[in-house]
Amino acid sequence: MARPTLTEFERIARFFAPLAAPGALGLVDDVALIDGPPGEQYVLKTDAIVEGVDFLPGTPPGQVAQKLLRVNLSDLAAKGAVPLGYLLVTALPRSLGEDWLAGFAAGLAKDQATYGIGLLGGDMTAIDGPITLTVAAIGRVSAGSAVLRSGARPGDRVYVSGTLGDAALGLAALQGKLALADAVAREFLIDRYALPQPRLDIGQRLVGLAHAMIDVSDGLVADLGHLCDASGVAATVEAEKLPLSAAAAAAVRLDPAAMAAVLGGGDDYELLFTAPHGSEAALALLARQAGVRITMIGAIAPGAGVEVTDRDGKPMRVEVAGYRHF
Numbered sequence: 558m559a560r561p562t563l564t565e566f567e568r569i570a571r572f573f574a575p576l577a578a579p580g581a582l583g584l585v586d587d588v589a590l591i592d593g594p595p596g597e598q599y600v601l602k603t604d605a606i607v608e609g610v611d612f613l614p615g616t617p618p619g620q621v622a623q624k625l626l627r628v629n630l631s632d633l634a635a636k637g638a639v640p641l642g643y644l645l646v647t648a649l650p651r652s653l654g655e656d657w658l659a660g661f662a663a664g665l666a667k668d669q670a671t672y673g674i675g676l677l678g679g680d681m682t683a684i685d686g687p688i689t690l691t692v693a694a695i696g697r698v699s700a701g702s703a704v705l706r707s708g709a710r711p712g713d714r715v716y717v718s719g720t721l722g723d724a725a726l727g728l729a730a731l732q733g734k735l736a737l738a739d740a741v742a743r744e745f746l747i748d749r750y751a752l753p754q755p756r757l758d759i760g761q762r763l764v765g766l767a768h769a770m771i772d773v774s775d776g777l778v779a780d781l782g783h784l785c786d787a788s789g790v791a792a793t794v795e796a797e798k799l800p801l802s803a804a805a806a807a808a809v810r811l812d813p814a815a816m817a818a819v820l821g822g823g824d825d826y827e828l829l830f831t832a833p834h835g836s837e838a839a840l841a842l843l844a845r846q847a848g849v850r851i852t853m854i855g856a857i858a859p860g861a862g863v864e865v866t867d868r869d870g871k872p873m874r875v876e877v878a879g880y881r882h883f
Contacts, residue, residue, distance in 0.1 A: 566783075585787045586706050587632045587771070593697060600638040600696040600703060604629045608687035612751075613731060618657045620751055621690070622664030627753045628774065629694035630672060631826040634760035635772040636703040638696030640672055645679035648689040672757070702764050704830070709769035709788035713831035715855040716840065718756050720802040721777055723749035725822020726815060735808060735815070742804035749802075753826035759847045760828055766839060770830035776821040778875050780829055782863045791860030796820070797868045800852040820865060821877040831857050 563571065574584045580591040580601075589601040606625050608614055626643065633640050645665075649657075669675055677695070727750030729735035730743050737743045756772075763770065771784045778794070785792050799819055801809065808815045832840065837853070844851040865873045 582705065582707075588636055588638075588703075590698075590703055592700070596700050597697050598700050598703065599641075600633055600636050600698055601693065602629055602632040602696070603691060603693040604632065605689060605691040607689050610687075614687075616751070617664075618660035619664030619667065621688070622661045623668050623752055625690050625692055626665065626668045626672070626674075626694075627755050628826065629692045630674075630755035630757060631753060631772045631774070633694055633696040634755045634757045635770045635828055635830075636696070636698060636705070637760045637764035637767075637770070638698045638703065639761065640674050640694060640696045640757065642675050642677045642695050644677050644693040644695075646691040646693075647679070647681040648684045648686075648691075649681070650685065650688065651683045653688070672755075698764070704760070704764060704767050704770040706769055706771050706784045706787035708767075709784060709790050709792075709831040709857050710833070711790060711857055711859045713768055713833055713857040714836070714853050715781065715792055715794065715829070715831055715857060716851055716853050717773070717777070717800065717827055717829050718759055718849050718851055719754075719825070719827040720800045720805060720850065721773065721825055721827065722799075722805045722808075722815070722819030722822050723802050724753070724824035724826075725750075725776075725818035726805055726808050727751070728822075728824070729815075729818065735812075737804070737808060737811070739804070739807065742807055745802065745804045746808070750824055753824065755826060756828045756847075756849065759843065759849055759851075762843050762847065763828070763830060763832075766836060766843075767830040767832050770828055773825045773827045773829050774823055776823045776877070777825075777829065778820050778863050778865065779823075784829065784831070785857075785861065785863060788857075789861075791858050792855055792863045793858065794855035794863065794865045796865055796873055798852060798854045800850055800854075817875075817877060820875050 577584050581589045590598045593599045727746035771780050773780050867873050
């Protein structure tokens, strides 16, 4: 019998964690931290997107560029970092012409202006396969202030910014798997999939308040599980408290099975974090200042794993906790 394929995190633990430098945080977080000028640290992050996996064939090149930058900036946001710049690697099919590159560069330029960053270098190669793009993003934080995955403590409350499930439902709409009569709601969901909104402002404001933080890229339950694993704790999530946009709520009313996208859908790039009991007033003020909703959805306790409960407090079965690469 063939041996089961190792998961992404098993591969990292077995083959790459032994190679990790001191600043790599044991490869259990999504970033590395290295010393910068006195009183500062640099936050290093790299992520790739692939045609047919992270964006659909035919997606406008400018939109591809913006998503590429934003998924990396989202991880900087989850550390409370201020972005500084990025390096870019492109592996592009030989058939792509200059028009595609012009559109891609225009998308980069647009988000460089939005987020105050610039290109620092990189590499390019020609391939026969799908478009494959990688960014290494660099940010900075005050020394010792980065909000890591590993700081959650029993008694903390679990919070999330914005709304959940929108991106996964947007992808379903693009693939013809979700039929919404409301064209405005459909376009809202598709936009949430195509153009993430990295919560940099909120992340920076949460420094000193949040104990642990991660962005929702793989899916709520999976990403909370990663945070719990790094912190050595357990979490309970109350499904009734999960924040839904009007469009996502309409999709769930149309088909209750769409709730799976809220629990296990990825690509929302909202911030998922823990903060101590008594932080409610400070977080409410932060939400008003940032103009983004912040919702308490659960609590941290001793133990391991993530449990989702229904309105009666009974455990719910979660079929798909999040996206798996392997």
